[in-house]
Amino acid sequence: MSEEFSRRHFMRCASALGLVGQAGLPFALQLAAMNGAAAQTTSDYKALVCIFLFGGNDANNMVLATDTDTWDRYWLARNTGTNPISLMPVGTAATPVGSVNAVTGRVVTSRADPAAWGGVLPIVPRTANPIPAGTNATARTFALHPMLAPLRPIFSANRLAVMANVGTLVTPTTKAQYNARSVPLPKNLYSHNDQQSIWQAGSIEGAQRGWGGLMADAMYSMNGQNSVFTAVSAAGNAVFMAGQNVVQYQISTGALPSIRVNGAVASSLFGSTAAPARLRSMIRDISSPSLFASDHAGVVTRSMDFADALNAAYGMPAATSVPAPPVFTNPISGGTEANPLASQLQAVAKMIASNMVLGMRRQVFFVSLGGWDSHDFQNTAQPNLLAKVAHGMSYFDGVLGNLNGVNMRNTVTTFTASDFSRTFSTNGDGTDHAWGAHHFVMGGALNGGDVYGQFPTLGNDRTGFNNPNMAGNALIPTMSVDQYAATMGRWFGVSDANLSGIFPNLRNFTPNTVAFV
Amino acid sequence: MQLRVADPNAGLGPNQFYEAFWQNAVTGSDQLRQRMRFALSQIFVISLVDPNIDIRGAASYYDMLGANALGNYRTLLEQVTLHPMMGVYLTHLANQKEDTAGTRSPDENYAREVMQLMSIGLFMLNPDGTKQLDTSGQPIPTYTQDDISGLARVFTGLSWYAPTPTNNTFFGGNRNADATIRPMIFYNNYHSTSQKRFLGTTIPASATVDIAGDLRIALDTIFNHPNVGPFMAQRLIQQFVTSNPSLAYVRCVATVFNNNGSGVRGDLAAVIRAVLTDSEARNIGVVSSASFGKLREPVIRLANWMRAFGATSQSGNWLMGSTSANTSLSQAPLTSPSVFNFWRPGYVPPSTQLGAQNLQAPEFQVVDEVTVADYLNTMQNAVNAGVGSGNDIRSAYTAEIAIANDPVALVDRVNKLLVYGQLSAISQQRINEAVTGVAIPATGTQAQIDAARLNRAKLAVFLAMASPEYLALR
Numbered sequence: 001m002s003e004e005f006s007r008r009h010f011m012r013c014a015s016a017l018g019l020v021g022q023a024g025l026p027f028a029l030q031l032a033a034m035n036g037a038a039a040q041t042t043s044d045y046k047a048l049v050c051i052f053l054f055g056g057n058d059a060n061n062m063v064l065a066t067d068t069d070t071w072d073r074y075w076l077a078r079n080t081g082t083n084p085i086s087l088m089p090v091g092t093a094a095t096p097v098g099s100v101n102a103v104t105g106r107v108v109t110s111r112a113d114p115a116a117w118g119g120v121l122p123i124v125p126r127t128a129n130p131i132p133a134g135t136n137a138t139a140r141t142f143a144l145h146p147m148l149a150p151l152r153p154i155f156s157a158n159r160l161a162v163m164a165n166v167g168t169l170v171t172p173t174t175k176a177q178y179n180a181r182s183v184p185l186p187k188n189l190y191s192h193n194d195q196q197s198i199w200q201a202g203s204i205e206g207a208q209r210g211w212g213g214l215m216a217d218a219m220y221s222m223n224g225q226n227s228v229f230t231a232v233s234a235a236g237n238a239v240f241m242a243g244q245n246v247v248q249y250q251i252s253t254g255a256l257p258s259i260r261v262n263g264a265v266a267s268s269l270f271g272s273t274a275a276p277a278r279l280r281s282m283i284r285d286i287s288s289p290s291l292f293a294s295d296h297a298g299v300v301t302r303s304m305d306f307a308d309a310l311n312a313a314y315g316m317p318a319a320t321s322v323p324a325p326p327v328f329t330n331p332i333s334g335g336t337e338a339n340p341l342a343s344q345l346q347a348v349a350k351m352i353a354s355n356m357v358l359g360m361r362r363q364v365f366f367v368s369l370g371g372w373d374s375h376d377f378q379n380t381a382q383p384n385l386l387a388k389v390a391h392g393m394s395y396f397d398g399v400l401g402n403l404n405g406v407n408m409r410n411t412v413t414t415f416t417a418s419d420f421s422r423t424f425s426t427n428g429d430g431t432d433h434a435w436g437a438h439h440f441v442m443g444g445a446l447n448g449g450d451v452y453g454q455f456p457t458l459g460n461d462r463t464g465f466n467n468p469n470m471a472g473n474a475l476i477p478t479m480s481v482d483q484y485a486a487t488m489g490r491w492f493g494v495s496d497a498n499l500s501g502i503f504p505n506l507r508n509f510t511p512n513t514v515a516f517v
Numbered sequence: 518m519q520l521r522v523a524d525p526n527a528g529l530g531p532n533q534f535y536e537a538f539w540q541n542a543v544t545g546s547d548q549l550r551q552r553m554r555f556a557l558s559q560i561f562v563i564s565l566v567d568p569n570i571d572i573r574g575a576a577s578y579y580d581m582l583g584a585n586a587l588g589n590y591r592t593l594l595e596q597v598t599l600h601p602m603m604g605v606y607l608t609h610l611a612n613q614k615e616d617t618a619g620t621r622s623p624d625e626n627y628a629r630e631v632m633q634l635m636s637i638g639l640f641m642l643n644p645d646g647t648k649q650l651d652t653s654g655q656p657i658p659t660y661t662q663d664d665i666s667g668l669a670r671v672f673t674g675l676s677w678y679a680p681t682p683t684n685n686t687f688f689g690g691n692r693n694a695d696a697t698i699r700p701m702i703f704y705n706n707y708h709s710t711s712q713k714r715f716l717g718t719t720i721p722a723s724a725t726v727d728i729a730g731d732l733r734i735a736l737d738t739i740f741n742h743p744n745v746g747p748f749m750a751q752r753l754i755q756q757f758v759t760s761n762p763s764l765a766y767v768r769c770v771a772t773v774f775n776n777n778g779s780g781v782r783g784d785l786a787a788v789i790r791a792v793l794t795d796s797e798a799r800n801i802g803v804v805s806s807a808s809f810g811k812l813r814e815p816v817i818r819l820a821n822w823m824r825a826f827g828a829t830s831q832s833g834n835w836l837m838g839s840t841s842a843n844t845s846l847s848q849a850p851l852t853s854p855s856v857f858n859f860w861r862p863g864y865v866p867p868s869t870q871l872g873a874q875n876l877q878a879p880e881f882q883v884v885d886e887v888t889v890a891d892y893l894n895t896m897q898n899a900v901n902a903g904v905g906s907g908n909d910i911r912s913a914y915t916a917e918i919a920i921a922n923d924p925v926a927l928v929d930r931v932n933k934l935l936v937y938g939q940l941s942a943i944s945q946q947r948i949n950e951a952v953t954g955v956a957i958p959a960t961g962t963q964a965q966i967d968a969a970r971l972n973r974a975k976l977a978v979f980l981a982m983a984s985p986e987y988l989a990l991r
Contacts, residue, residue, distance in 0.1 A: 055855065080621055082613075082688060188639055190629070190662060193857055208867040208875075236843070237882055242867030250885035254844065259890035263897045263979070270901070270979070271972040274954030278947040283893065283983050285943070289805070292760075292812050292878060293985030295869040296889065303886035370854055375608040375626040377569065427624040428613050460620065472662065473622065 045411045046492055047352060049365040049396075050212060050240060051341065051389070052200075053418035055372035056192065058085075058382060059437035060424055062145050063162050064120050065455055066090055067137035073459030074424075079104070081428035085114070085378050090143055092119035111332045112380040117146040123155050125451045129164070134457040134468045142451060147331055147387040150394035151440070158449035159397065159409065160442045161516045165456045165469070166484050167420065167436035167477025168198045171508040178471045190433040190474075192373070195419045199481055200240035202503065211485050212364040213243030214502040218494045219362035220246050226358045228306055232351055234344035235368035248366075249302070251351065253343045257314055258307035261300070280304075313354040318404040322349045325395045331387050332380055341369040341392035349399045352408060362492065372418065376430040389416070393442055400444075409444030413488055413517065416440045417481075423473035425460055436475030439484070445491060445517055452516045453479040479514065482506045487513040529572035531565045531852070532838050537576060538850045539910070540835040543823045553586035553789055554579065555816075555850065556756035560749075561597045561635050562856045563606040565849075574602040574697030575851060590749065590774070590783030591740045594636065598736065599700040601677060603627070607856065609672040610701060611688055614709035623709065628668035630856050632660055632716075637744035644771050645764035646747040659744060660716060668715040671735040674708025674728050675701040703728040716742060740783060746771035753789060755862055758798045760811040760877045766797040808871075810991035812880040814859075815846035815892060818982065822899060825934040826912035826978060836909035844891050847883040859883060893983055900979040917974035918967070924952045927973060931981040939986045948980045 064074065064087065071089065078086035088103055094116055095101040095108045101115035108115045120143035129140045142162070144151060154160040168186040177183045187204050188194035194204040201207035213231055220230040220243075231241040231248045241248035251257035264283065269275035284304065286297045313319060325342035329335070344367035355363065369388060374381050393414065400408045421437030436456070442448075456469035456478060469475055482503040489499050490513055499506060506512045545551045563570060563578055578600050585593040597603050604610025609627035633639055641649040641657040648656040678699035679686035686692070687704045705726040713720040713731065718738045720731055739745070750770035754762045770791045777787035797803050804810070813821075819840070822828065830836065840846040853859045860882035865871070871878045898904070903911030920926040928948050932940040940948075955972045958965045981987055 077620055080616065080618070082611075188658075190665075191633060191639060192855075193861055194639070205861060205863045206865050206875075206877075208865055208872050210867075213867075233885070237866075237885055239867055247868040248885070250887045252843070252887045259844075259887050259894070261890045261893050263893065269897075269951070270955065270976040271969065272951050272954030272976055275951035275976055275980070278951040279980060279983060282944060282947050282980060282985070283889075285985055288941070288985040288989070289807055290810060290985065290989040290991060291807050291870045291874070291876065292810055292881075292989035295866065295871050295878070295881070296812065296884060296988055297985060298869065299884055299886060300889045303890050306886075307890070373626075373855070375624050423622070425620050425622060427622055430608065430624065432622070432625040433629070462619070 045352075045355065045361055045408075047363045047365060047412045048212065048215070048488055048492055049345075049348060049367065049412060049414040050238075051393070051414060051416045052196075052235070052238065052240070052366065052368040053372050053385075053389070053416060054196070054368055054370040055374075056195075056419040056422055056433060057372045057385075057416075057437065058374055058378065058422040058431050059418075059439070060421060060431075060458075061085065061087055061378075061382060062148070062386060063164075063438040063451075064143045064145075065137075065458060066120065066122065066141045066143045067135075067139060069136040070140075070458050073465075077425040077460055081426045083112075083377075083379055083429035085426050085429070085431065087114045087145065088117070088119040090119045090122050094118035111334070112377075112383075114146075114379060117331070117383065119146065120144065121146060121149060121152055123152060123162075125162075126158070126449045129451045129455045132454055132457045132469065134466070135459075140455055142455070145383070145386050147383045148390045150390040154394060154397055154442060155449055159444055159446060160440060161446050161448045162451045163439045163441060163479060163484055163514070163516065164451055164453040165436040165475050165477050166439050166453065166479045166481060167475070168195060169477050169480040169482075169509075170505050172480075173476055175468050175471055175476060178476055189435060190420065192419050192433070197239060199417050199419070200238060201242075202482075202505075207239050209242050209244060210238065210240035211489070211502050212238075212240040212366065213246050213248070215243075215489050215492055215494050215498075216241075216246040216362065216364045217243035218498045218502075219492065222361040223363075224359060226360055228302070229310070229351070229355075229358065229360060230362065231364045231366075232348070233366040234347045235366055238366045238368075241364065241366050247302070249306070251310070251347055253340070253347045256311045257347060257350070258303070258310045260307050260311075261304060264304065310354075313357055314350055316354070316357055318353040318356050319350040321404045322346060322353055322399055325392070328388065328391050330384050332384055339388045339391055341367060341388050342395050344368070345392050345396040346399075349396065349403065352400075352412065353403050356404065356406070374422070374430045375427065375432060378426075378430040393440070397442060407444075411445075413441065413443035413445060413491060415442070415484075415488060421475060424458065424470065424475070425473055432473070434474035435471075436469075436477035441488075441516055443517075447516055450516070452514050480505070480509055483509050483512060483514055487515075487517060491517045531572060532836075534565060534572055534575055534579075534851065535837045535839060535849065536835045538579070539820075539823070539837045539905075540830070542820045543828065543835070549789065550583055550586045552757070553785070554582040556753060557582045557586060557593070558851055559756065559853070559858045560752050561593070561603070562853055562858050563602050563851065564855070565852045566854060567606055569605050570602055571605075571697040574600075574605075577698035578602040579851060585785070587786040587789070589781070590745070590785055591736065593785070594631075594740060595732070595736055596700070597635070598627070598631070598672075598732070599675070601697055601699070601701050604675060604701050607631075609675060611676045611707075612669075612673045613707045614670065614673045615711070622666065623669040623673050625665050625669040627672050628715075629665050632665075632668070632739065634856060636739045636748060637716075637742045638748050642744045642747045644743075644747055644768050644775075646751050646762075646767035646771070647764060659742075664715040667713045668735060670709035670711060670713045671715075671720070671731045674704045674706070674726070676704050676707075678702050745783075746774035749774055749788065750792075752862060753792050755811065755877070755879060757789070757792055758795075758811070759809050760879060761808055763797055766795050769795055804991050808874065808876055810989050812878060812884070813988060813990045814880055815848045815883075816840065816850060818892075818896070818987075819846060819899065819904070821935060822896070822978070822982060823910060823912075825931075826914055826917070828903070828910050828912040830905075831903075831907070831909050831911065834909070836906035837904065838906065840895075843883075843888050845895055846892065847888045896982050897979055900975050900982070912978075914971060914974040914978070917977065918970045921952075921970035921973040922957055924949045924973070924977075927952060927977045931977045935978075935981045936984065936987050939991060940981065940984060941986055944984045944986055948977055948984075951980055952976050 201210035328339035422431035607627040677696040773791040777784035860879040866881040
């Protein structure tokens with residue numbers, strides 16, 4: 001990510017992946033030849049799926065420590081303001097709207113009140129998480145947000161793990177070092193776009209290569225002729241997916257993954273049989289002296305070259321057997337609404353199913369869900385978003401468990417990422433930008449059912465309490481994004497040498513990976 | 518806008534905003550103001566995506582941008598700050614001072630984003646827009662978290678207009694019918710009186726509440742920060758002319774921002790004049806360089822088509838809906854996915870020739886294998902049948918049909934109207950061949966002849982809008 005991307009690299013990439021000028025025909029023929037063939041080998045297929053939560057998820061309300069000492073500090077920080085964002089303790093029954101909640105003594109006036117959701121949901125890790133400095137807890141116990149109920153059985157089945165206090169870091173950083181600025185810190189902490197970029201690509205906005213794309217670089221040669229589908233996004237452009245050789249390929253979440261340019265593939269356009277060929281030449285013309293026009297034509301070319309073949313793959317039984325996500329109900333409004341995350345995961349599942357035909361062996365996927373910037377109305381927005389995450393992830397886990405008759409769970413590792421977590425204390429009805437966050441990793445290959453990393457001491461500094469894990473209102477990460485990512489990279493098959501290149505700061509962390517997989 | 522005077526109790530949805538937007542965009546006689554406020558709406562962002570945004574309020578916000586589009590930046594900044602829809606969108610409406618227990622802090626959202634996205638940005642800038650560097654070669658941050666916490670205290674105690682303000686109206690109760698279109702008012706009970714430090718300015722702790730005074734100091738401090746000139750110069754040049762302006766171009770525009778020649782700072786009319794009349798925007802030698810120019814925005818492309826070919830609304834109401842979906846234009850006015858706009862000014866597209874030269878191309882952030890195809894399909898439909906509900910907005914192509922027997926004249930016309938005469942020889946040839954492919958029947962009925970001419974007109978228009986010279990504005 002620190003290397004300069006050169007024109008030469010681009011051209012090499014272009015020829016390797018058929019980005020420029022290659023007709024789609026050989027690919028289509030190959031696909032046709034494989035149609036119906038018993039190519040459904042699942043051996044040595046692996047996929048990484050990044051779920052990016054744009055806006056900065058308040059992870060303080062996603063995974064909670066429930067020992068008394070921690071809970072009291074949580075309650076002090078969050079059970080205040082016009083619309084308190086403190087979740088109810090374990091075992092609290094949901095309070096109907098119009099009734100008094102026994103914990104708070106307040107009348108529940110709407111579904112956008114944590115008392116209406118019931119208590120947080122306990123999870124029991126397989127191993128005890130160490131007790132960090134600064135807390136009086138004698139043992140650490142944990143729970144999930146009430147809207148994450150669908151994830152509990154996956155955790156219990158050891159296919160889901162919690163990563164504690166992950167964030168952008170250059171080097172291990174203590175509170176004293178942070179306050180003294182005595183170690184290098186990530187640039188532009190608390191800034192949305194820059195922290196998204198550091199999470200995805202190791203440097204602030206303007207970065208051009210992300211770790212998903214660079215891992216794909218290391219593996220794409222395994223994908224043979226179809227390597228154009230090595231890095232696939234269902235959520236628009238993400239620097240995460242950009243490698244040195246690998247270029248992101250965008251798919252639609254509609255009925256078909258690729259959109260055809262109607263006028264260019266028709267036999268006649270506005271009554272002119274000469275027009276479609278002229279339109280094709282024009283929109284694929286990369287010879288324009290303007291780089292903007294030429295690069296645009298490059299994208300059009302890539303789109304057109306692979307559209308028919310990819311759409312054909314989706315027409316085969318492996319892909320058509322992928323069920324649609326179940327209906328999603330907004331837990332606050334009670335109405336049904338679309339869950340774009342689930343739709344994107346359905347498109348990814350179809351891609352994975354298609355690969356049984358396409359013969360792909362390594363793929364990186366990008367999906368996302370926005371709306372997490374809960375400066376206010378957090379009790380309306382976040383539970384709905386977390387419910388969408390749980391709905392989408394449990395749907396995806398179920399689909400992978402039986403993908404056209406094959407259990408693909410061991411071959412797909414899905415993980416969450418987000419700009420940052422949010423302030424531990426409330427601003428009245430929401431939270432502001434912060435830093436370290438808890439995250440989920442899901443997959444059959446995991447040593448799941450556990451909490452990895454040091455779950456931090458929580459609570460704002462007060463007289464007599466100096467939290468070693470928090471600077472102001474933010475958690476100082478104790479697991480770097482690089483450690484988190486490199487662990488998945490090693491599972492994916494990326495060599496240690498390549499990981500060192502992809503993550504230049506990885507050498508600052510010992511151990512440089514986490515034992516979750 | 519019409520919405521502003523509409524019945525406040527009428528049921529309004531986003532479509533009513535879009536309808537008003539397109540009517541103004543196409544028929545407005547003040548095109549520079551229309552373009553300028555559309556550009557400003559991508560810097561001072563609020564979005565209809567937020568379910569808490571009121572449509573009439575959003576229309577009033579867009580009116581406010583228009584009223585200030587060629588006015589002064591300082592006035593614009595104040596009216597943005599006090600507009601209740603910005604208060605809703607960046608959540609400083611009903612923002613309370615810190616509590617005495619030390620557990621609750623003011624909401625920091627607006628304090629952060631007004632600095633990062635609307636005025637000074639993250640790093641100290643030179644007048645030419647380059648980053649200032651410290652002695653170890655590192656860029657110098659403009660502010661720290663402490664500045665944000667300090668500034669956040671200024672933006673407390675603002676909430677809904679009410680003729681008789683109460684605690685209840687502060688929190689949104691007993692809402693006045695005009696609350697979403699009138700500036701937020703001051704609720705002294707909720708305003709922080711503790712010390713406020715930001716950007717080298719300190720407002721001392723005070724026993725009395727002075728919201729107006731605190732706001733004046735804060736907005737003056739931001740307005741007078743040396744970054745604002747180069748920051749706004751870069752943003753507006755990118756919106757109107759080129760994604761990668763030269764340092765001299767930025768410096769020229771920033772200089773005008775700092776002083777319009779009559780000692781006035783922040784004169785936006787003078788600034789946009791400087792943007793559009795700079796030699797870099799008009800010199801054919803510069804304009805023809807490979808890295809000059811920008812990708813046209815999808816909304817501007819559709820507006821270009823409507824204006825160039827005299828599109829009219831069949832109903833008179835310009836019945837447009839959202840064009841946000843990636844099956845449409847991936848952009849709709851005042852409908853960006855977040856306060857970070859549809860695309861970032863600093864976006865460098867990976868895996869491209871632009872990226873290889875580390876060139877910015879903001880609009881490329883929504884260019885991918887799906888959106889490029891959907892743009893072409895959307896325009897093919899628009900050119901053929903029209904756009905909007907029931908294809909309400911259509912062109913009759915009267916002038917194009919009149920010259921359709923002459924392909925050279927037809928190509929020449931779309932070239933002038935859409936591409937400023939910049940269509941390449943090969944693009945002209947391709948359009949000419951496609952158009953010529955529609956035979957005008959020598960012995961057909963008038964209806965057959967008319968149909969053929971209409972097809973020629975549509976082909977010429979559609980292909981011009983698909984041409985590389987059109988997509989890349991130069």
